[in-house]
Amino acid sequence: xxxxxxxxxxxxxxxxxxxxxxxxxxxxxxxxxxxxxxxxxxxxxxxxxxxxxxxxxxxxxxxxxxxxxxxxxxxxxxxxxxxxxxxxxxxxxxxxxxxxxxxxxxxxxxxxxxxxxxxxxxxxxxxxxxxxxxxxxxxxxxxxxxxxxxxxxxxxxxxxxxxxxxxxxxxxxxxxxxxxxxxxxxxxxxxxxxxxxxxxxxxxxxxxxxxxxxxxxxxxxxxx
Amino acid sequence: xxxxxxxxxxxxxxxxxxxxxxxxxxxxxxxxxxxxxxxxxxxxxxxxxxxxxxxxxxxxxxxxxxxxxxxxxxxxxxxxxxxxxxxxxxxxxxxxxxxxxxxxxxxxxxxxxxxxxxxxxxxxxxxxxxxxxxxxxxxxxxxxxxxxxxxxxxxxxxxxxxxxxxxxxxxxxxxxxxxxxxxxxxxxxxxxxxxxxxxxxxxxxxxxxxxxxxxxxxxxxxxx
Numbered sequence: 001x002x003x004x005x006x007x008x009x010x011x012x013x014x015x016x017x018x019x020x021x022x023x024x025x026x027x028x029x030x031x032x033x034x035x036x037x038x039x040x041x042x043x044x045x046x047x048x049x050x051x052x053x054x055x056x057x058x059x060x061x062x063x064x065x066x067x068x069x070x071x072x073x074x075x076x077x078x079x080x081x082x083x084x085x086x087x088x089x090x091x092x093x094x095x096x097x098x099x100x101x102x103x104x105x106x107x108x109x110x111x112x113x114x115x116x117x118x119x120x121x122x123x124x125x126x127x128x129x130x131x132x133x134x135x136x137x138x139x140x141x142x143x144x145x146x147x148x149x150x151x152x153x154x155x156x157x158x159x160x161x162x163x164x165x166x167x168x169x170x171x172x173x174x175x176x177x178x179x180x181x182x183x184x185x186x187x188x189x190x191x192x193x194x195x196x197x198x199x200x201x202x203x204x205x206x207x208x209x210x211x212x213x214x215x216x217x218x219x220x221x222x223x224x
Numbered sequence: 225x226x227x228x229x230x231x232x233x234x235x236x237x238x239x240x241x242x243x244x245x246x247x248x249x250x251x252x253x254x255x256x257x258x259x260x261x262x263x264x265x266x267x268x269x270x271x272x273x274x275x276x277x278x279x280x281x282x283x284x285x286x287x288x289x290x291x292x293x294x295x296x297x298x299x300x301x302x303x304x305x306x307x308x309x310x311x312x313x314x315x316x317x318x319x320x321x322x323x324x325x326x327x328x329x330x331x332x333x334x335x336x337x338x339x340x341x342x343x344x345x346x347x348x349x350x351x352x353x354x355x356x357x358x359x360x361x362x363x364x365x366x367x368x369x370x371x372x373x374x375x376x377x378x379x380x381x382x383x384x385x386x387x388x389x390x391x392x393x394x395x396x397x398x399x400x401x402x403x404x405x406x407x408x409x410x411x412x413x414x415x416x417x418x419x420x421x422x423x424x425x426x427x428x429x430x431x432x433x434x435x436x437x438x439x440x441x442x443x444x445x446x447x448x
Contacts, residue, residue, distance in 0.1 A: 165389015210437035
């Protein structure tokens with residue numbers, strides 16, 4: 001979901017940045033999109049990559065895509081070296097906002113993301129569980145509203161192994177062509193045609209749209 | 225969800241049967257529907273009711289509705305005494321299909337439900353988690369397809385305290401006016417107007433429709 005929600009929401013994504021995601025799973029899913037020409041990943045922890053390659057080869061397979069270029073380092077620092085408007089899509093596959101990932105949930109970081117995004121580009125960032133972290137989600141929502149001039153939307157999905165069984169994402173767009181995240185205009189079904197990869201098990205265009213339907217308490221908490 | 229999915233799918237539900245649900249929560253939610261005149265409940269275990277009244281008064285409050293009539297006994301036996309076509313809606317709030325609840329997941333029971341339902345009436349029965357019990361869900365789906373002449377649909381919802389964080393429901397209709405479960409024609413927003421009860425926190429018409437969107441693997445497993 002964290003890869004297809006943004007990439008299916010815009011036509012023809014070509015340059016993608018992944019921040020975090022050292023296990024390679026997001027890379028694998030980004031790789032399904034044939035329009036994508038460049039996949040940069042900035043992961044802070046080399047050991048995450050090594051462990052994933054050793055023990056989770058079917059996830060780490062994402063690193064084998066020749067379009068992938070790996071940078072090991074701090075995501076916020078990495079962004080400082082990126083020209084304005086460079087990426088079509090950025091996916092922040094972070095851990096929780098404590099310790100090293102703290103700054104990935106703050107306004108300056110979101111402002112850097114907005115800066116390096118082309119007009120009409122999109123960001124998808126890990127945004128916690130509505131059952132456990134509603135206040136954190138409210139903070140992320142407010143910060144993103146400040147940093148991004150386009151639309152800001154919360155989506156959620158099921159991950160039974162995560163605490164509370166769900167995880168959420170903040171989908172944001174910059175100025176430029178408006179992005180309607182709830183209606184995928186670049187449907188995954190197109191990417192799946194004649195594809196040698198194993199078929200998707202969870203994501204579909206229908207699930208994409210449904211993931212933006214929030215429980216009443218969450219919708220009200222976000223004023224959405 | 226287990227109460228509003230069926231009751232919001234038909235116009236003017238009046239006679240409702242709950243099988244199981246001894247904690248009173250389903251009764252409380254059925255009670256929001258002003259068209260309902262009669263709420264029968266058949267719970268097999270008196271102790272469930274007593275414990276709920278003692279320790280979970282905000283759930284057991286459902287029993288205080290004057291429309292509620294309690295029968296303590298076996299749900300399948302109870303149905304034998306019900307005339308054909310008697311109920312508008314039946315909600316089966318059962319435990320898992322082991323021990324006493326086993327027969328609530330078998331074809332003869334579903335056939336009894338279909339018999340006591342009026343034409344155009346609906347059933348909503350607890351139908352397990354897509355992450356843990358896909359084969360059981362396939363069996364329930366097949367049995368319901370046999371027993372019910374109308375439509376049979378699987379919906380799911382989030383319950384973070386349940387194993388895997390989700391639970392599902394099978395929504396079934398008999399012959400008679402077709403029921404499109406995915407589009408609530410009796411929206412809850414109508415029931416909530418001028419209502420002294422505490423407002424709903426989770427369910428909405430939007431969540432109702434979204435709950436029928438299934439992950440691709442589940443949709444394919446059900447051939448839906």
